Amino acid sequence: MRKTLLLCAAVSALCVGVVALTFARAAVEPADFTFVNGAEPKTLDPHTMTGQPDGRIALALFEGLTYLDPKTLLPVPGVAERWDVEDDGLLWTFHLRHNARWSNGDTVTAKDFYWSWKRLLAPETASEYSYMLWDVVNAEKFTKGEVKDFSQVGIELLDDWTIRIRLKAYVPYFLDLISFYTLCPVHPATVGKWDKIAPGRWTLPGNIVTNGPFLLESWVVNDRIRLRKNPKYWDADSIKLETIDAFSMDDATAQLNVYLRGEAQWNPGYWPASLNREILKLPDFTRTEAFIVYYYRINNTLPQFKDRRVRQALSLAIDRTEIVKNVLGLGETEAFNYVPPGVAGYVPPEGLGYHPDRARQLLAEAGYPGGKGFPKTNILYNTFEVHRQVATVVARQLSKNLGIEVQPFNEEWQAYQQHTRTLEYDLARAGWIADYRDPITFLDMWITDGGNNQTGYSNPLYDRLYRIAKDTLAFVAAPDEEIYGKLVEGGTLKALVEATRALPAGSPERLASLSKVRMLVLKEMDRLVSEIDVPILPVYFYVTKTLLKPEIGGCYLYLDRGDGKKIPNVLDMHPLRGFFRKDR
Amino acid sequence: MLFFILRRLLWVPLILLVILGITTTLMRSAPGSPFAAEKRVDPQIEQQIAKKWGTDKSGLAWFGEYLKGVVKGDLGPSFKVQGRTVNDLLAAAMPVSLTLGLLALFLALAIGIPAGFLAGLRQNTAWDYGSMGIALIGISLPTFVIGAFLTVWLVFQWDVLPVGGWGTVKQLIMPAITLAAPFAAFIARLSRAGVLEVVHEDYIRTAKAKGLPKGEIVLKHLVRGAILPVVSYLGPAAAAILTGSFVVEKLFHIPGMGMFFVNSAINRDYSLILGVVIVYVPMLVVFNLLVDVAYAFLDPRVRLGK
Numbered sequence: 001m002r003k004t005l006l007l008c009a010a011v012s013a014l015c016v017g018v019v020a021l022t023f024a025r026a027a028v029e030p031a032d033f034t035f036v037n038g039a040e041p042k043t044l045d046p047h048t049m050t051g052q053p054d055g056r057i058a059l060a061l062f063e064g065l066t067y068l069d070p071k072t073l074l075p076v077p078g079v080a081e082r083w084d085v086e087d088d089g090l091l092w093t094f095h096l097r098h099n100a101r102w103s104n105g106d107t108v109t110a111k112d113f114y115w116s117w118k119r120l121l122a123p124e125t126a127s128e129y130s131y132m133l134w135d136v137v138n139a140e141k142f143t144k145g146e147v148k149d150f151s152q153v154g155i156e157l158l159d160d161w162t163i164r165i166r167l168k169a170y171v172p173y174f175l176d177l178i179s180f181y182t183l184c185p186v187h188p189a190t191v192g193k194w195d196k197i198a199p200g201r202w203t204l205p206g207n208i209v210t211n212g213p214f215l216l217e218s219w220v221v222n223d224r225i226r227l228r229k230n231p232k233y234w235d236a237d238s239i240k241l242e243t244i245d246a247f248s249m250d251d252a253t254a255q256l257n258v259y260l261r262g263e264a265q266w267n268p269g270y271w272p273a274s275l276n277r278e279i280l281k282l283p284d285f286t287r288t289e290a291f292i293v294y295y296y297r298i299n300n301t302l303p304q305f306k307d308r309r310v311r312q313a314l315s316l317a318i319d320r321t322e323i324v325k326n327v328l329g330l331g332e333t334e335a336f337n338y339v340p341p342g343v344a345g346y347v348p349p350e351g352l353g354y355h356p357d358r359a360r361q362l363l364a365e366a367g368y369p370g371g372k373g374f375p376k377t378n379i380l381y382n383t384f385e386v387h388r389q390v391a392t393v394v395a396r397q398l399s400k401n402l403g404i405e406v407q408p409f410n411e412e413w414q415a416y417q418q419h420t421r422t423l424e425y426d427l428a429r430a431g432w433i434a435d436y437r438d439p440i441t442f443l444d445m446w447i448t449d450g451g452n453n454q455t456g457y458s459n460p461l462y463d464r465l466y467r468i469a470k471d472t473l474a475f476v477a478a479p480d481e482e483i484y485g486k487l488v489e490g491g492t493l494k495a496l497v498e499a500t501r502a503l504p505a506g507s508p509e510r511l512a513s514l515s516k517v518r519m520l521v522l523k524e525m526d527r528l529v530s531e532i533d534v535p536i537l538p539v540y541f542y543v544t545k546t547l548l549k550p551e552i553g554g555c556y557l558y559l560d561r562g563d564g565k566k567i568p569n570v571l572d573m574h575p576l577r578g579f580f581r582k583d584r
Numbered sequence: 585m586l587f588f589i590l591r592r593l594l595w596v597p598l599i600l601l602v603i604l605g606i607t608t609t610l611m612r613s614a615p616g617s618p619f620a621a622e623k624r625v626d627p628q629i630e631q632q633i634a635k636k637w638g639t640d641k642s643g644l645a646w647f648g649e650y651l652k653g654v655v656k657g658d659l660g661p662s663f664k665v666q667g668r669t670v671n672d673l674l675a676a677a678m679p680v681s682l683t684l685g686l687l688a689l690f691l692a693l694a695i696g697i698p699a700g701f702l703a704g705l706r707q708n709t710a711w712d713y714g715s716m717g718i719a720l721i722g723i724s725l726p727t728f729v730i731g732a733f734l735t736v737w738l739v740f741q742w743d744v745l746p747v748g749g750w751g752t753v754k755q756l757i758m759p760a761i762t763l764a765a766p767f768a769a770f771i772a773r774l775s776r777a778g779v780l781e782v783v784h785e786d787y788i789r790t791a792k793a794k795g796l797p798k799g800e801i802v803l804k805h806l807v808r809g810a811i812l813p814v815v816s817y818l819g820p821a822a823a824a825i826l827t828g829s830f831v832v833e834k835l836f837h838i839p840g841m842g843m844f845f846v847n848s849a850i851n852r853d854y855s856l857i858l859g860v861v862i863v864y865v866p867m868l869v870v871f872n873l874l875v876d877v878a879y880a881f882l883d884p885r886v887r888l889g890k
Contacts (some may be wrong), residue, residue: 014686033765043666050621126632127627144628200667221665221673222839223750251834255747257735258837261747414616449850451624475890551789 002112031226031376033579035266036255037246038280044203046184047120047127052572055181055322057246058575060214060227062184065094065113065163066175066492070578072559073569075175079108079185079211088506089170096161101232102531104209106412110163116185118150122264127542129182132435135171136556139168172515176436185211191507194525213239213577222248222287227576240580265549268574273386284547287331288557288568292339292542293442296379296394296427300535304375305426311534315352316429318357318394324540327389337530339439344438345519348525351525351538363398363402371403378409381429382416390539391429405495427537437571439522440454440469447527457535461486465525472518476500487524496520544572554579586878592873600857600865605647607861611854612643618663618852621643637663639854649856659862660855669734670859674841680750680864681840684759691764696771697814703772705802706798706808715772720771728829731762731835759836760890763829767821771814778810785809808882815882819875829859 041054049055058069065080099109111227120127121143134140139152141147148570154166155333165279167174186202187253194202201207205216213236214227227244230236245262251253256271258264271279275464279285298305298314305311319332333341336351361369368374379395381387391408398406406427409420420428436440444450447466448458468475479497484490496517503510530538548555555574558566619633634640637650653660659670669689699715706712722730738745749755782788785805789800828842841860848856877885 040665042664045666047667050623123628123632124636126629126636128629128633130622130629131626144626200661203667221668221676222833222843223837247837249834249837251837254837257739257747258749261739263747263749414614414620414849417620417622418615429824454624467792528779563742573687 005116016509030100030263031243032241032581032584033243033266034245034247034264034266036259036268036270037248038255038268038270040248040251042199042227043360043510044216044219045200046181046186047116047125047129049181050128051113051153052229053246055249056574056576057078057216057227058181058184059212060244061208061210061212061216062181062183063100063233064179064181065096066276067178067577068176068179068573068575070554070575071556072561073571073573074372074561078112078179079215079386082509086506089172090163090167090473092156092167092174094165096163099234100211101234102209102211103215103230104187104190105186106189106209106212108185109160110157111160112185112188113163114155114157115188117155117183118153118502119186119191121150121153127162127182129180129512131429132177132180132182132255133230135167135169135174135177137166139169148525153310162474166419170267170473170511170514172457172511172518173436173438176438180435187211204227214244217243239577244576244579248432257548260471262549265552266555266579267547268572269545271547274288279545279547280330282547284549285545286548286557287543289340289342290542290569290572291331291342291437291570292431292546292572293338293340294390294431294539294542295335295337295338296537296539297430298535298537299423299425299427299455302375302426304368307366308533309362310368311537313350313359313362313366314398315530315537316355316362316396316537318537319354319397321354321541322397323390323393326377328386328540330545331543332540335540337487337526338536339442339522339526340434340536340541340570342568343439343519345515347519347523348535349523349531352532352534357399360403368404374402374404377426378405379417379427379429380411380419380425382413383410387429394539414509423454423456430536431542436569439519440525443525443529446525455535457529457533459528459533462525462528462533465521465528469518469521469525472514472521476517489520489524489526493517493524544569551581553581553582585877589877590872592869592876596866596869597627597870598740600862601651603861603865604651604858607858608643608647608650612646614852616852620852624867628862631852635663635706642745646854648790650855654858654862657861658841662853662856664851664853664856670855673844673856674863675845675857677839677841677844678762679827680831680838681842684756684832684840685822685826687756687760688763688767689822692771692821693763694768696713697775697811699756699768700772700775700806701779701812703809704776707780711720712776718777719769719772725765725772726830727762727766727831728835730765731758731832733764734758735740735835737783742800748835752839759832759838762835763832764826767825769815770821774813774817775810779806782806782809812879812883815878816875819866819872823864823871827864827867874878 038053041057042051043049043054044057044061046058049058063078065078066075067078069076079096079100081097083092083093083094090459096108096110100460102108105516117133119125121133121139123143123145130143138147138152138406139154142153144152156164158164164519190202190207190209203217208216210216213230213233215230217226217228219225225246225248229239229242233239247258252270252272255267259267259578298311300306313423324332324334325510336353337348339346339348339537341348363371388410395406395408398404419425432442434444444466445452446457447453447463460496476497484494487493496513500513500517503513529535544557546557548554557569559569561567589854597772617639631640638646650660660671662668662670664671699719702835703715735747735758739747745758746755773867790802791805828840830842830846832838832844844860848860
């Protein structure tokens, strides 16, 4: 028996020994500023990343030709000192500053951008966001392997300090794209070296070479990323924080706890949804409208949903006010159209509204009076508390208002994704987050056979409008008169097009007028999906929610565009370079 | 004895191969892919991604390539934490889970066994009801509830411990207690049952009849037999506790490997799924082997190597 006791003692000693060894090191010194960054970033390679947590870090580590000023989110000179725009907005020439440096001391040149964009577009990089550059001549074809020779792509290296881009069509938000993390440069020699040894490892601390306001000091998976101010950054004086910690954590309770205990000073909306009503009462809680829509896809290929009157009936029978008031309660707004508010110059269509009587009438006209004979309908959603609640309420509303049998139907994330793509659903939950501030980022989804369509919806008129929105200049130059008759606001569009044609080429007035034409075309597209064809059911527009300790500054939920008016930060973008401490 | 141990260890590679094969079949036939995202990318880009990561190959071809790497000690790249290999991820996370697990295991034994013995030896007394009542709570309450209660009291009410994270001894206390609680409770019930079973055996009665002091009966004769159920439970329990807990690591923001068990499956991070299998299976086999060896020492009826 003594042996057993000895064994016990040995085990305990071992325990204590291991613990002591592991914890001999000192605790990590807290950073100047710590925030909850959500899930572990997939990568720190700006060309292959897609997630918001990844993007927050990337924009601290890298800098593009331009970047978005944290206060205004307007593009300002980054590595590029200035730029010229010619040819009705088709030709952009960027002039680089001479004092931008990589963290290893190398100068940032136009060659680095040329190399980086070639890498971004190259098929073997397999970048999910390479389409950010597809407005450039032949860029899409290069990515898809249809053009092999990069010199045919509209990116031209004039000298070490000048790079020129030729666009396929006028893109009003082009500088927003240039400022996006996907178009940031990477250090060619470093990436090239690691590609030969172990691809991807160049992003790890110690290997990575960056050109942004911060350096990657350490990165512990499922713990934190530590950033340190980059002394070699050309505008280092404007950076106020020495160290930043980004916590990687995906448990909603833990995310809230570290904020409440002050171990993190910023929590951009990560907490259990069930606590929303409590969090609403905290003095450091703020919210704004977000450029995100929550909607349901309708499987347009199912026989009962092929009739647009049925789809309209579904939309008319959803009481969105009940959902935003009773289920959500954080100030979300009802979505009667598809594009969220927040784009200057975009007036959304009204949508169908909530009219159960009209809904029943349409359903009867489609051959289902009182919902009789209508097949049982499932609302597919992926596992998440809010999705379950919304689906339950919508199912009840549809059942009650239309007399049809509707039920929520839950699947785990991967199965849900698969079944949405293969159109194995009746109705399916979905959401869409904008990458840049333009309605096209929402509306390009519903073109025939679009990768994100996943409803089977197809309307040649919609596709035609999409092409006009993508190249409004070409349409204005040679308008096809017949389209006006097919649109609700065709007359207004015609007048606008003619007014634009009368303006001198290249003038700012003409670009502004072109933009108006484009916005009206986008509105007609929105009208098709939310009022006429209704391949989807918009439900609500999100809000951006944030908890921020009072001692932290530089997180702007409302943007100051200089004209005295504050506009909401609908993209929920808060570049880390802008943060500072008010108490130091 | 030595032969027995060697023979059991030689089985490990074969067992591992079979389990890896089954796991690969399951994960490759599950819907979804490591690269599924809400924003669907152009089908051509999708193909490029699959090619880059080798998931365009058939399940069997992929498994073959993977095994070649495993033989060389390369567990492949992670699909979801790109730039890191599964070796990197496990090497960083295993010491964390091991530390926490050892401490929790120690706590579970140090609390569970005495409580169980006390209850068993003083059956139907306040001691028995008290410790078994607490054990019942420990078994019934899921760890996320225990962890939440501890957080509310120790962090938000009394302000004595940090809310989570990894790096200091203080940060270890709450997760270790949370992780240990259900195991301690189970061990307590098992050892109570063990005591009750042995206490009426003839050899205990003989010992009593010989007039041995009570303490000596317990230590010399009773413990050996009564501890057997606990020992057999310890095999799988130790493997589970030392490889980390998903709930505890999530709740307390601990960068251990428990998270990988669940997240890798949700993310379809193929190489990481197999990586945790490669760690877990040999551990399970080895701990079960240790249990059998311990039996040989504790139970005179068991002799190994036949």
